[in-house]
Amino acid sequence: MAEKNISMAVIRRLPKYHRYLGDLLDKEVHRISSKELSDIIGFTASQIRQDLNNFGGFGQQGYGYNVEALHNEIGNILGLNKIYNAVLVGAGNLGQAIANYAGFRKAGFEIKALFDANPRMIGLKIRDFEVLDSENLESFVKENNIDIAILCIPKNGAQDVVDRLINAGIKGIWNFAPVDLEVPKGVIVENVNLTESLFTLSYLMKENE
Structure with a gap:
């Protein structure tokens, strides 16, 4: 098989x-x-x-x-018999909504930390997490056996963050950033483009009129 x-x-x-x-x-x-x-x-x-x-x-x-x-x-x-450790990068509105979703742990995805580059976000408490400085992203990934990164950041700079994550050992990226990422073979990216999905809905509604 x-x-x-x-x-x-x-x-x-x-x-x-x-x-x-x-x-x-x-x-x-x-x-x-x-x-x-x-x-x-x-x-x-x-x-x-x-x-x-x-x-x-x-x-x-x-x-x-x-x-x-x-x-x-x-x-x-689907691999749901395993536990995957994850970090969430980008603690804005979307990142916070994802961090507060209770279904991850039930499905075997364990968010270990939230990161952000905005000084105003660093130190805030979201659910059980204190938002950490993204300057410490690589060391945290290496020290905590992180498998997956959830990317909730703007497209500008997203590739740089991904390069850092990959160098730290990340093998899977759940990408909410509206940009196509370049990754080496062996790293899996699953893109979730909210705007493209909304545009698809717009098209189908137009065709249904």
Whole structure:
């Protein structure tokens, strides 16, 4: 399975499967067919079976899927059975909103510190964190085995910050800065561009008029 070339389209559907299966567990649903899952999620039953078959056989003909087992297996595929240490760089409004989101710890993402370059932000208390000076970013990353950086800073200077993070050993970047980052092979960047998403919504609304 590790050698299979799984498309990004399939990978990006996995979190949605995981979320809906979690909702089913909360409702004490223990078994579900691909047709029933299709009615809930919106993907075709054939698409669901094809997606899951990329990672092995999870269902049984005439039985369907064991909801808890499938939820756990997809969690393992997504790497949610691990704990990832993270730092958040940029403690402005967006950074604070992300820092206050309680779902990270439940999913295995542990924010260890918040950093900012603005002297007015340094020392402020946000949730359980005191905002640290970004001058100390590299040493903190190295000393605390940080895996992921969450970037909530303006595009100007973002690449310089990323270069520093990579030199300190960061392997994953969740990027909210509105800029395409250059990173070496082996460093993963997941871009979250809020403006592009809003523009997509604008287009779809215009087409729907």
